[in-house]
Each structure stands twice: as C-alpha cells, then as structure tokens.
Amino acid sequence: xxxxxxxxxxxxxxxxxxxxxxxxxxxxxxxxxxxxxxxxxxxxxxxxxxxxxxxxxxxxxxxxxxxxxxxxxxxxxxxxxxxxxxxxxxxxxxxxxxxxxxxxxxxxxxxxxxxxxxxxxxxxxxxxxxxxxxxxxxxxxxxxxxxxxxxxxxxxxxxxxxxxxxxxxxxxxxxxxxxxxxxxxxxxxxxxxxxxxxxxxxxxxxxxxxxxxxxxxxxxxxxxxxxxxxxxxxxxxxxxxxxxxxxxxxxxxxxxxxxxxxxxxxxxxxxxxxxxxxxxxxxxxxxxxxxxxxxxxxxxxxxxxxxxxxxxxxxxxxxxxxxxxxxxxxxxxxxxxxxx
Amino acid sequence: xxxxxxxxxxxxxxxxxxxxxxxxxxxxxxxxxxxxxxxxxxxxxxxxxxxxxxxxxxxxxxxxxxxxxxxxxxxxxxxxxxxxxxxxxxxxxxxxxxxxxxxxxxxxxxxxxxxxxxxxxxxxxxxxxxxxxxxxxxxxxxxxxxxxxxxxxxxxxxxxxxxxxxxxxxxxxxxxxxxxxxxxxxxxxxxxxxxxxxxxxxxxxxxxxxxxxxxxxxxxxxxxxxxxxxxxxxxxxxxxxxxxxxxxxxxxxxxxxxxxxxxxxxxxxxxxxxxxxxxxxxxxxxxxxxxxxxxxxxxxxxxxxxxxxxxxxxxxxxxxxxxxxxxxxxxxxxxxxxxx
DNA sequence: ATGAAAGCGCTAACAC
DNA sequence: GTGTTAGCGCTTTCAT
Numbered sequence: 018x019x020x021x022x023x024x025x026x027x028x029x030x031x032x033x034x035x036x037x038x039x040x041x042x043x044x045x046x047x048x049x050x051x052x053x054x055x056x057x058x059x060x061x062x063x064x065x066x067x068x069x070x071x072x073x074x075x076x077x078x079x080x081x082x083x084x085x086x087x088x089x090x091x092x093x094x095x096x097x098x099x100x101x102x103x104x105x106x107x108x109x110x111x112x113x114x115x116x117x118x119x120x121x122x123x124x125x126x127x128x129x130x131x132x133x134x135x136x137x138x139x140x141x142x143x144x145x146x147x148x149x150x151x152x153x154x155x156x157x158x159x160x161x162x163x164x165x166x167x168x169x170x171x172x173x174x175x176x177x178x179x180x181x182x183x184x185x186x187x188x189x190x191x192x193x194x195x196x197x198x199x200x201x202x203x204x205x206x207x208x209x210x211x212x213x214x215x216x217x218x219x220x221x222x223x224x225x226x227x228x229x230x231x232x233x234x235x236x237x238x239x240x241x242x243x244x245x246x247x248x249x250x251x252x253x254x255x256x257x258x259x260x261x262x263x264x265x266x267x268x269x270x271x272x273x274x275x276x277x278x279x280x281x282x283x284x285x286x287x288x289x290x291x292x293x294x295x296x297x298x299x300x301x302x303x304x305x306x307x308x309x310x311x312x313x314x315x316x317x318x319x320x321x322x323x324x325x326x327x328x329x330x331x332x333x334x335x336x337x338x339x340x341x342x343x344x345x346x347x348x349x350x351x352x353x354x355x356x357x
Numbered sequence: 358x359x360x361x362x363x364x365x366x367x368x369x370x371x372x373x374x375x376x377x378x379x380x381x382x383x384x385x386x387x388x389x390x391x392x393x394x395x396x397x398x399x400x401x402x403x404x405x406x407x408x409x410x411x412x413x414x415x416x417x418x419x420x421x422x423x424x425x426x427x428x429x430x431x432x433x434x435x436x437x438x439x440x441x442x443x444x445x446x447x448x449x450x451x452x453x454x455x456x457x458x459x460x461x462x463x464x465x466x467x468x469x470x471x472x473x474x475x476x477x478x479x480x481x482x483x484x485x486x487x488x489x490x491x492x493x494x495x496x497x498x499x500x501x502x503x504x505x506x507x508x509x510x511x512x513x514x515x516x517x518x519x520x521x522x523x524x525x526x527x528x529x530x531x532x533x534x535x536x537x538x539x540x541x542x543x544x545x546x547x548x549x550x551x552x553x554x555x556x557x558x559x560x561x562x563x564x565x566x567x568x569x570x571x572x573x574x575x576x577x578x579x580x581x582x583x584x585x586x587x588x589x590x591x592x593x594x595x596x597x598x599x600x601x602x603x604x605x606x607x608x609x610x611x612x613x614x615x616x617x618x619x620x621x622x623x624x625x626x627x628x629x630x631x632x633x634x635x636x637x638x639x640x641x642x643x644x645x646x647x648x649x650x651x652x653x654x655x656x657x658x659x660x661x662x663x664x665x666x667x668x669x670x671x672x673x674x675x676x677x678x679x680x681x682x683x684x685x686x687x688x689x690x691x692x693x694x695x696x697x
Numbered sequence: 698a699t700g701a702a703a704g705c706g707c708t709a710a711c712a713c
Numbered sequence: 714g715t716g717t718t719a720g721c722g723c724t725t726t727c728a729t
Contacts, residue, residue: 022722033700038724046698065472069413070722073705078409080452087438089637094434098427101453110474112420113441113453132405133706134450242641268638275643297429298608298638301582303615362706373716378708386714410706413721473722 021064030058041066081109081324082138084126085162086118091296092266093141096162096313100139103317107325109136118143127153137324141165143208158327160320165209171335172323176311176342178210182217183224185291185309185344186263190225191353194261194289197222198233198252201245201269211265214293218263233259237269245272246279253280260288261350267292267299270306274349289350304348315340361404370398381406421449421664422478424466425502426458431636432606433481436502436653440479443657447665449476458483467493477664481505483548498667500660504549511675512663514656516682518550521649522557523564525631525684526603528647530565531693534601534629537562538573538592541585541609551605554633558603573599577609585612586619593620600628601690607632607639610646614689629690644688655680 023041027034032055039047040055058064072078083100085093101111112135116122123145137158142150142165150161151168160172167173189197199218202211219229235252237244245264249272264270270292277284284290284304292299295310319338346352363381367374372395379387380395387395398404412418423440425433441451452475456462463485477498482490482505490501491508500512507513529537539558542551559569575592577584585604589612604610610632617624624630624644632639635650659678686692 036699048698065470067473067722068471069409069418069473073409073413074724089435089438091431095429097453098429098455101455111453113437113451115438115441130405131408133407133409242638246641271638272641275641278643298582298611301586301612301615303618376715388714407706414708
C-alpha cells in the first residue's frame, strides 16, 4: 500500500510509465480504454503519487510560506485561515513560519539556507526595515503584507491605514467626542503600523480644528491586551481625562475596555472605544467593538495573485496594492445618536 | 544565485559531489583543508541545498501536517503555535491543514491522494468517528489530538476531560453555588469533547448530593462565542435560573459573559462562570475567566514524540497518553471567599 | 496516442 | 578521507 511506484502501476497495466503519468495528471490525449485500464491498476494497487518525486521533476513544490510574528495573535490566525483557504483553491498548501516578532527570527527567515522548499513566500514583517529587506535579494518570490516600509523592488499589499484611522477618528468626532486619545502603540520603536494609524488620527483631529494633545497618546509596554490594560489603567489613574480612545488594534481595545470597566467608567457612555482588525471576538465583547475591518479576502487574494505572478516569471518593479477596509460600527462607539 | 547545484560547487572546488555533500551536511570525516576549500566555493557561488532533491533521496520531507477544524479559533491557533515551536526544535516544519469541522474536510484529509508530502500528521478530529478513522488504514504515521473516540490502533494525546470538568464544577460548589448549569455544547450530535465534560460536571454534582437537572444543560446552535450569547441569553429570557455556569470552552464563556452582562446580571456576584482552554484572552476579559488550562507544551511535546516514534518505525498498538491540566482561578469564579 | 530514455538535485553504498 | 556509481519517483523531450 505504501511503496507503490508509478513503475509498478505501469507493469501491472502493461503500459509505459508515461501513460500512467498521463492518466494520473488527467492529460487530455489518452484513449478511454487505456485510461480505464490504467485506472484499474491504480485502484488495485492503491497507488498514490509521491509528491517529492513530482516536485523534483517539475521544480515546483506547490507550497508557499506564510510568515508573521505569532499565530497565537488573533489577527494573524484569522489571516492564516483566509490565506490558507485562498491558496487551496489555487492549488497551493501553506507552510507556517513564525518570527516571534524578533529581528533574529525575521533574519533567519529571509536568510534561510535551504532553497526549493517553497515556491514563494508571503511575509508580514514586524521589525525589519525596508533597507534590510531589500538587501535580502533572494531568489525566492516574495510578497510583503502590511504597512511596513517596503522597498520599491518588492510587491506589497496593505489597507490604507492613514485613511482608516482618519475615518474611525472622525466617527468619534461625529458623536461629539473631543478629547480623543490613541492607545496601544509601542512605547519605544514605533512600528510603521502605529505610525500610520496615529497619523490618520491626528489628521482627523486637525481637520476638526482640534490641536492634537501629545499627553493623549498612551503607549503600551507590551503590544497585547494585557499591555493595554496596564497602559490605559495607568493613564486613568494618573489623572488623564478623555472621552474616547482610538486603539491600535482590537487586542488593545479589549484591554482598554477592561481598564475602563475595572474603574467603573462606562463604555460608550463616558468613553467611546474603537479597535482595529475586526477579529471575530470583537463582535462579542461587552460592549462589542466598533473597529476597522480590513477586507481580508481581498488581501489574501491580491497577495497570492502578485506572488503567483512573481513565481511565474514576472520581474518588474514592486507593485504596491491597497485593499479595501470599512468601519464596522458596534456598541463601543455607536456613532451619532439617531433623533427620535 | 538561484540555480546553483551541488555539482557546480564540486566543479569549482575541484572535488567530488560526495565531498561537497559531506561538507554541507557537516559530516565529521572531512579534512579541514577540504572543508575550507569547499566552503569557499559554496560562498562564492551562493549555493543553497535544494530541499526537494535531498528529500527525494532520503525519503524524508521534514514536514509534519497539523490538522484541525479552523485556525481562526483561538484554541487551535495557540495549539498551532506551540506545536510549531516544538516541531522546530526537532527539525520539523509544520504544514497547516484545516477541515472546517466538516466530515467532508476530514475525509479529504485522511484520504488525500498524494503521498510523501509530509512525514506524519497530528490530527484533531471534530466529527469523524473512531470507526471511520480506523478504517482509514493509511501508511501515514498519525497521532490523534483531543478526546475524540480513538481506535485502539492509534496513538492519542489528550487531557483528562472528565476529571477537569469535575474539578472546575467542584470549585463552583465550594463557593456555595448550587444551581450550576452547563453551556455551549452541541445542540444535536454531541461531540465526545462535550460528552466528557458534561460527564465530569454531573459527576461532581452527584458527589455533592445534587441531582443533575437536565434543564440546566444549555446547548448552543453554533459552537462559537456568538452561539453562546444566543443560547445563554435565550435561556435566561425563558426564565431559567442558575447561579453558576460551566462552559464548554472559553469562547462559550465569553459569550455567556456577554449574555449575562447584557441583562445586568453580575458576574461573579449573581452568577459565576468558568471557561475551558485558557486562551490568552481569558485573562483580560472583564471579569477575567476561571478556566481549565491544558498543558499545551506537554501536549505538543508528547504528540510529537509519539509521532516521531511512529515515523521511525514503531509499530505497536495505540498509546493513549494523558497530559496535565490545572484550574486557573480568576475573577469570574474566584472560589471560596477568604475569611477576613 | 503511446513508448523509451534522459534527467531533476541529492544521498548512499561501495570502492579506492 | 575522497571519488564513483546508482538510484529516489516522477516528468518530459523526442521518437514512433
């Protein structure tokens, strides 16, 4: 059952390996009789094509790597799911690679000493800068995910973070909120992601004629929900006053929710809160989260399209694609109250 | 840079392929001079060994598949992370396979028409029964994860669900709760997971002299947080009274939390709630969740050990291993109040 | 439409 | 210690 080779099938069926191969791969020009005879031999032997052999011969592995910090983070897990499903329909399997959001991990990834394991890679860098990624100059087709500064030579897919941050901040402004904070960005070494979201947040405030107040920027020692609980809780205890919070991501928003609730501050009555990513759980927190929802399906589809183009020979300069996002309004920031 | 072959290195260095191969694989018996000469050739050519070639020759792929329903579910995502890290230290990479918790998806998985892509598989079935898994009779080394009824021929790793459910229910009883419900199991087609957890829950109640009340079993149309919001909310609205809820998993607990809070019912004051899995977010919900915490590291390590034994020839009957769990006490069910 | 033979890049016996 | 020679299982020209 296990070690059945193409050869064995050919012998049983009394045909050449070529013919068996043709049948296995559904090659059109095979006579029905042949096909049936070969198929019978395949069935009786329980033959299963050996991928490694095929892959060595074709030079294609059918595998793509999906690399990011940590699949335990809901956004990445949900991204992995979408990518994995999209890849499947295109005939690819996904190999998971985690970098732990460390420079070391990301370097190991791009400098990997082995070749030919995967046909291409989707990579969302956490810390690596544009220059270092560019220097990489590997032969492995690569598409970048997310807003990390991308070298001009590489393809990249992201949503418009500045615009989205502007929109969600404007949503808060429309509800009459005026002291709007931003929470959950890095304490030091601001990521490009945080930078762009803060830029959009400031842009909305300024357009509304509000001077951004730097004390309303609440960084987090750890980029996690627990980190946000600490940060936001600490800020409140230190006397910081605000009536809304734009959080860097849904985990930070969940942390902020807890920090507020621990202190008996009502959400959204006293403080409105928004998240980012629209992870599944953001719909069932209490209150549920108003958040930026990236079009993950489009993100995955676009990234895979670009990658496959690279894998099949495209060699132009980097394409930078923007996919859609929308603001999902839920309880934590319900928007202007309807007039009754 | 891309198409450098072992052969090319050998020619440049003026040695045989065997020698180059020895150097690449750190074979001990190579003279230092040779090694250095070859290494120089490797560097100038930028040679990277082609995995497919090596794998075809050795018959090993270095890949293991990790299969479960949906990586978008936090428990699975966190499991994937732990398995992926553990596998890495053992020299394996992880290929993600999702079944969408459908029979169809699980069948496709075990009946996969290709062979040799992965050396082995870790599989947590959702719907497939013991008999069907056994019938599979594949040549692929396989270790089952979780409490699905496992055929005697197969290895399996799980925690003691009955014991854990008993413990966490007893924890509630120790706080003086008497009308304890169970929530979040399947509406029809009870999974083995739910069955065992309910068994442990009933066992604890009976030992405490409480007759299990079937109306306190609150099934969920969808096994998700949103499903639990509906189910628990509906039960409350229908007039069901209880002072504690053992939830099938953390997502159900999060849903229960929301359903209770929506109705102004205090947790843990009015109703205590417990979860299962100890997903990262269970520590930052408000209130945070008392939950069953499986030893994921041990689970992954054990599963990989069993799998590697199978891959390297072990052919005995199925081993069924139990790994540790503990009850993590948090705010949603704080336990007996300390006497001041 | 089918067959024969030459690789794909590497490792593993077995000689030297 | 190092080189030679076969394969690993499959696909793919090139004939027929």
